[in-house]
Amino acid sequence: MANPANSTKSIDQREYEVVCRLLRALRTRAKLSQKELGERLNRPQTYVSDVELAGRRLDALQLRAFAQACGSSFTEFARRLDEALEVMPPPLAKKVAKKVAKKAPKKTPPRGE
Structure with missing residues (x-):
């Protein structure tokens, strides 16, 4: 079982x-203000703002309601x-690891053995 202390919540990714x-x-494509969308969702404007600023995590049903x-x-x-x-693009850590791996000297087997 994964250690919860080591896991990253999706909202933090x-x-x-x-x-x-x-x-x-x-x-914005629907030409709705945050207030108008909040009214359609029966939520305050701050709910929409929190969602858009990653301050609130949505489940699949909430995402569906937002889209609709x-x-x-x-x-x-x-x-x-x-x-x-x-x-x-891949996370920066993966990019750095790849660059480091490319710059590392290649190990060659000893000659004559």
Whole structure:
């Protein structure tokens, strides 16, 4: 079983920033203010703001409601999210590790053995 102290919540991951940007884009494409979207969701404007600023994590049903309130669908949102994550560059740590590995001298076996 994974140690909870070592796990990272999705809201703290870089990928969740993509979720928030897509949700904001969904709202702005629908030409809705945060207040208007909040009214459609029966929530205050601050709820929408918190969601868009990654201060509030949404479950799948809430994501579906958000998309539908913007005149879209959960399926369409999920497709756009998947496309955005596919082209997302790897985390900086992976890039650094690859560069270090490329610069490390290659080990050669001793001659004559």
